[in-house]
Amino acid sequence: MKYIVGFFQFWYDFIVGDDWTIAAGVVIALALTALLARTNVAAWWLLPVAVALGLTASLWRVAWKK
Amino acid sequence: MSTSAIFLVLAAFLASAVEMVEALTIVLAVGVTRGWRSTLIGVGVATIALAAVVAALGPALVLIPIAWLRLVVGALLLIFGLQWLRKAIMRASGYKALHDEEATYREELEAAREAGTVVRAGMDWYSFTLSFKGVFLEGLEVAFIVLTFGSAFTEKGATQATSKGIILATVGAVAALVIVGGVGLAVHAPLSKVPENTMKFAVGVMLTTFGIFWGVEGARGAGRAKDVNVDWPGREGAILAILAFIILISFGLVALLKQQHARTVAATPAVRGAGD
Numbered sequence: 001m002k003y004i005v006g007f008f009q010f011w012y013d014f015i016v017g018d019d020w021t022i023a024a025g026v027v028i029a030l031a032l033t034a035l036l037a038r039t040n041v042a043a044w045w046l047l048p049v050a051v052a053l054g055l056t057a058s059l060w061r062v063a064w065k066k
Numbered sequence: 067m068s069t070s071a072i073f074l075v076l077a078a079f080l081a082s083a084v085e086m087v088e089a090l091t092i093v094l095a096v097g098v099t100r101g102w103r104s105t106l107i108g109v110g111v112a113t114i115a116l117a118a119v120v121a122a123l124g125p126a127l128v129l130i131p132i133a134w135l136r137l138v139v140g141a142l143l144l145i146f147g148l149q150w151l152r153k154a155i156m157r158a159s160g161y162k163a164l165h166d167e168e169a170t171y172r173e174e175l176e177a178a179r180e181a182g183t184v185v186r187a188g189m190d191w192y193s194f195t196l197s198f199k200g201v202f203l204e205g206l207e208v209a210f211i212v213l214t215f216g217s218a219f220t221e222k223g224a225t226q227a228t229s230k231g232i233i234l235a236t237v238g239a240v241a242a243l244v245i246v247g248g249v250g251l252a253v254h255a256p257l258s259k260v261p262e263n264t265m266k267f268a269v270g271v272m273l274t275t276f277g278i279f280w281g282v283e284g285a286r287g288a289g290r291a292k293d294v295n296v297d298w299p300g301r302e303g304a305i306l307a308i309l310a311f312i313i314l315i316s317f318g319l320v321a322l323l324k325q326q327h328a329r330t331v332a333a334t335p336a337v338r339g340a341g342d
Contacts, residue, residue: 063326
């Protein structure tokens with residue numbers, strides 16, 4: 001059991017890292033981009049905006065905590 | 067060579083160089099204190115294990131339709147790239163300690179000296195395990211970048227990934243291995259002069275840029291494969307615009323966080339003083 005937990009912990013740390021909200025934000029932003037792309041509205045702008053907002057929010061939380 | 071091909075080789079080179087500098091520090095510390103035989107066997111076994119990971123996953127990845135592959139790879143690169151970028155911004159603004167290879171080397175030397183010797187079947191297993199872990203875990207990140215970055219790269223209009231991208235990314239990684247390994251062998255000391263933090267910043271920016279580009283291409287193309295490549299204004303040229311945007315945001319955040327950090331530091335003695 002210890003090894004299974006360790007295995008998943010390793011991959012979680014490796015891919016998701018310190019702030020899970022970034023990973024969740026990326027998945028949500030990509031899903032919204034895919035939805036927007038189906039409506040014939042330009043969808044390219046959504047992901048860069050989401051990245052800028054997500055990164056700012058994540059770092060701001062760090063600065064606020066200290 | 068196209069813009070994305072140049073970025074692909076450069077990103078693979080920089081990411082690999084950074085990870086190899088870290089692996090080299092561990093290997094040198096263990097080798098210098100406990101002898102080279104078991105240490106180098108550990109390095110060799112880790113290299114073979116990494117090659118097996120790339121050989122097993124590489125051909126499997128190119129079988130996935132490019133739009134879906136780009137969607138998944140875009141998401142992974144973006145999550146991975148943002149992790150690197152976030153840490154790099156925190157380091158540049160004072161919220162996280164700068165990576166110091168000299169300090170890591172000293173710590174590893176001390177730990178290797180203090181550890182007891184367990185020799186079985188002519189092998190010092192402490193040296194083997196430490197060098198294997200160092201090379202394999204640092205290398206896994208490189209393998210991940212080479213595979214994801216490389217597999218999402220295709221020629222214009224292609225609907226299936228090819229091995230060309232993985233080969234290009236591997237060229238970047240091997241170049242880093244030759245340079246870092248060669249210099250490490252020559253100076254026989256941790257490469258503390260390598261601007262590791264700047265390189266990590268650059269890799270974070272590049273992975274985030276490509277993650278955005280391929281993520282959008284994938285999200286658009288996964289539903290309608292014919293439209294792959296038509297969504298970004300300026301098509302491949304958009305990569306440069308995204309790169310400029312990410313650099314701008316990153317430097318802006320560094321400046322903002324530096325100010326915030328300075329305010330926090332300035333306020334700390336005042337609070338202490340008030341309490342005294």
